[in-house]
Amino acid sequence: MDLLSVHLDKTNDIALYEQLYEFIKQEIVQERLPHGQKLPSKRKLANHLEVSQNTVETAFEQLVAEGYITSRPRRGFYVLAHGDLEFIEQTTKKEAPKQDEKPATLFDFSPNKIDTEAFPFSAWRKLNRQVIDEAHHDLLLLGEAQGDKVLREAIAHYVYHARGIDCDPDTIVVGAGVEVLMQQLLSLLPDSTVFGIEDPGYQLMVKLITHFGFLGRPLSMNEEGVSMEAVHLLEPDFIYVTPSNHFPYGTVTSINRRSQLLQWANETESRYIIEDDYDSEFRYTGKTIPPMKKMDFNDRVIYLGSFSKSLIPSLRISYMILPKKLLEQYRNRLTFQHSTVSRIDQHVLAHFIQDGYFEKHLNRMRKIYRRKFELVHELFEPYKPSIQLLGEQSGLHVVCEVKNGLTEQEILQRAKQQKIKLYSISYYATKDAIASYPQFVIGFAGIQEKKLEEAVKQMIDIFQL
Numbered sequence: 001m002d003l004l005s006v007h008l009d010k011t012n013d014i015a016l017y018e019q020l021y022e023f024i025k026q027e028i029v030q031e032r033l034p035h036g037q038k039l040p041s042k043r044k045l046a047n048h049l050e051v052s053q054n055t056v057e058t059a060f061e062q063l064v065a066e067g068y069i070t071s072r073p074r075r076g077f078y079v080l081a082h083g084d085l086e087f088i089e090q091t092t093k094k095e096a097p098k099q100d101e102k103p104a105t106l107f108d109f110s111p112n113k114i115d116t117e118a119f120p121f122s123a124w125r126k127l128n129r130q131v132i133d134e135a136h137h138d139l140l141l142l143g144e145a146q147g148d149k150v151l152r153e154a155i156a157h158y159v160y161h162a163r164g165i166d167c168d169p170d171t172i173v174v175g176a177g178v179e180v181l182m183q184q185l186l187s188l189l190p191d192s193t194v195f196g197i198e199d200p201g202y203q204l205m206v207k208l209i210t211h212f213g214f215l216g217r218p219l220s221m222n223e224e225g226v227s228m229e230a231v232h233l234l235e236p237d238f239i240y241v242t243p244s245n246h247f248p249y250g251t252v253t254s255i256n257r258r259s260q261l262l263q264w265a266n267e268t269e270s271r272y273i274i275e276d277d278y279d280s281e282f283r284y285t286g287k288t289i290p291p292m293k294k295m296d297f298n299d300r301v302i303y304l305g306s307f308s309k310s311l312i313p314s315l316r317i318s319y320m321i322l323p324k325k326l327l328e329q330y331r332n333r334l335t336f337q338h339s340t341v342s343r344i345d346q347h348v349l350a351h352f353i354q355d356g357y358f359e360k361h362l363n364r365m366r367k368i369y370r371r372k373f374e375l376v377h378e379l380f381e382p383y384k385p386s387i388q389l390l391g392e393q394s395g396l397h398v399v400c401e402v403k404n405g406l407t408e409q410e411i412l413q414r415a416k417q418q419k420i421k422l423y424s425i426s427y428y429a430t431k432d433a434i435a436s437y438p439q440f441v442i443g444f445a446g447i448q449e450k451k452l453e454e455a456v457k458q459m460i461d462i463f464q465l
Contacts, residue, residue: 003040003048013122015129016051017058024059028068028079039069039077106419107455111248111397113446114309118368123357124348131347143343145335147174147319151346154353155305155319163280164294165303167321173330176316176340178276178304179208184337185274185302185320186212188329189238196236198226200429202247202276205240218430221246225253228260239265240274244289247278248428248441249399250391258292265300272323274302279309281362283394284370299323307349309396309445310362317341317349369396372444372452379456387463389442396445399425401437402463408438414462422459 006023008016027033039045042060046053060077063069069077131139146152152169159165175181182205195209199218209216217234220227226241239261243253253261265271275292283289293303306318322330339346352358376398380389390399402411408424415422425439447455 004045006049008049008051013125017055017062020049020051020056020059021062024063025066025068033079035079037079038075039079041076104419105421107447107451107458108421109397109423109440109442109444109455109459110421110446111423111441111443112313113443114313114396115365115368115372115445115449116312117448118361118364119312120357120361124352127348127351127355127357128344130351131344136347139343139347141343142338143346145337145339146170146172146330147339147341148343148346148350151350152319154350158353158358159303159305159321162288163277163291165291165321167303171322171324171327173320173322174339174341174346175318175320177308178278178306178318179204180340181304181318181320182208183212184330184334185326186214188326188333189214193238194234194236196226196231196234196239198241198246199433200248200425201240202242202278203428205276209240218433220433221249221251223251225251225257226261228257228264231261231264237270238272238274240276241292242276242278243292244277244280245283245392245395247276248397248425250395252289252392253292258295262292262295262298262300266298269325272300272302272326274304276304278304278306279395281310282366282369282396283392284366284373285393289394293321299325302326310365311349311358315345315349317345368449369445372447372449373398375452376442376444376456379453379460383460383463387460390439397441397443399439400442400463401435401439403437404464406438406463411438411440411462415459418458418462420455420459420462422462 004024006020008019010016012019024033024039033039039060040048042053042056046056049056060069060071064071064077068080070080071077149169151174152172155172155174156167156169159167173181173184175184186208191213193214195214195216196219197206197209197216199220201218206216217236219230219234219236219239225243225246226239231239241253241261243258245252261273265273273292273296277291277293280288280291291303293301300323302323303321304318305321307315308318373393377389380387380400386404387400387402390401408426412422412424423441423443425441426434428441442459444452444456
């Protein structure tokens with residue numbers, strides 16, 4: 001074969017060698033390039049496509065590496081038979097859904113979703129190519145238990161400049177999600193440890209703590225944050241809080257209450273505060289709220305951070321800043337474990353932070369989420385006070401309170417009939433913490449901007465008698 005008819009789009013974000021690689025791969029998979037077919041020489045194909053010979057060579061090398069073609073010395077490149085391939089992509093297309101079929105859910109107001117359309121795919125792809133390189137053979141081996149130093153240093157630099165936390169990279173532990181880090185932390189503690197948890201609050205933490213056999217006591221909330229009266233009454237050893245943006249109400253713990261909590265933790269050596277700073281990057285008025293860890297001069301705060309909301313949930317990279325005493329226990333008891341995060345992903349994220357892409361992405365997402373936040377408030381405004389939003393000007397969700405005579409179950413049933421997923425506050429609270437009127441956690445981040453107005457209007461229709 002002397003030529004290949006392929007159009008390479010030089011204006012596309014996808015590299016030319018990737019376009020060529022994908023074209024040849026599909027030709028082989030579709031059997032349009034049969035077994036034994038000789039491919040054009042690199043020089044001839046480069047001249048024909050008006051690209052560099054390096055572009056063709058890189059595409060061919062990738063095809064050889066994946067077993068689609070083989071190189072024969074001084075003879076050229078040849079297509080392999082299907083029987084010689086360990087894996088062939090399925091090419092049969094899924095049947096398109098019938099036009100009269102409707103999706104099971106029209107709109108999902110989950111507070112755990114993010115806007116995926118604005119993800120910087122081209123930058124992430126470029127960094128992946130840089131990391132996945134033959135010069136980085138060492139990344140194929142297991143790394144440090146706490147996570148690779150390059151990522152821990154990037155995280156330390158980020159939390160210092162963005163959150164005001166001055167920490168040693170060696171105190172950071174990287175894990176595949178906050179739940180994995182919490183499991184590691186729980187494995188360090190005596191069985192008698194008692195936890196105090198915000199009520200209402202993050203249910204995953206409640207489930208994790210009780211699953212591991214620890215006693216979890218609900219701590220009631222007031223306008224300043226966790227109730228100190230509840231803390232002194234229930235006498236926990238550890239307290240789990242979200243002080244910069246309480247989940248789900250969005251309350252900001254006052255400076256006075258933060259000082260009281262730190263004072264409580266300083267009273268004995270066994271007390272610690274777990275601070276989950278889960279979506280601190282997204283505040284729409286004024287300055288970002290500083291974390292409690294910034295006030296922690298006696299090393300009593302365990303700080304949890306995550307890239308799930310700020311980047312993508314599927315990346316599964318979170319981090320924990322441990323007090324030195326707990327870090328010593330971690331190293332004595334858990335360093336036999338290997339990091340739960342891919343080293344390649346760790347290095348890609350480290351470069352993403354170091355090269356300024358993360359800051360640019362956050363700035364862009366703040367604008368997108370602010371527009372969505374403002375639209376939601378604007379659409380709800382005419383329905384006060386029977387339907388109103390609660391919480392601060394931050395985060396990726398709001399809480400909606402409905403005072404029109406409908407019960408929570410009636411509203412949920414209406415929503416189900418309209419194929420809309422709502423999340424009631426009762427899921428996140430004990431019976432004692434449930435409000436007098438139905439309340440719902442409304443996540444707006446995961447709904448496309450162009451569809452958000454329609455989604456909110458349909459939700460408001462459900463709330464009305």
